[in-house]
Amino acid sequence: MKAVRASDLRTRTPDELGDQLETLGKEIFNLRFQRASGQLENTSRFRQVRREIARIKTVLGARGRGEAVAAPASAAAPSRARRTRAKARS
Numbered sequence: 001m002k003a004v005r006a007s008d009l010r011t012r013t014p015d016e017l018g019d020q021l022e023t024l025g026k027e028i029f030n031l032r033f034q035r036a037s038g039q040l041e042n043t044s045r046f047r048q049v050r051r052e053i054a055r056i057k058t059v060l061g062a063r064g065r066g067e068a069v070a071a072p073a074s075a076a077a078p079s080r081a082r083r084t085r086a087k088a089r090s
Contacts, residue, residue, distance in 0.1 A: 004055060004056075006059060009059045010059055014060065014063065017056050017059065017060055018060075020056060021056045024052055024056070028050065031045065031046050031049065
């Protein structure tokens, strides 16, 4: 199954997001049972579902606060060099 992008989630209504969140909740419940019984074949799907749930909750939370969900920090601001302990002490 293809991963859901946050930009796609922002175009959906809160009801659609709620329905998808409920569906993913049921899917992760079933995946937990499969993992416990040793029947889980696609172990990466567990991680994908968790992340999709997090994306949906992020979009819903931002809408509730009246915010626009921003781009990731790595894309928004240029990175600067980190100082190591040796440089910080001198």
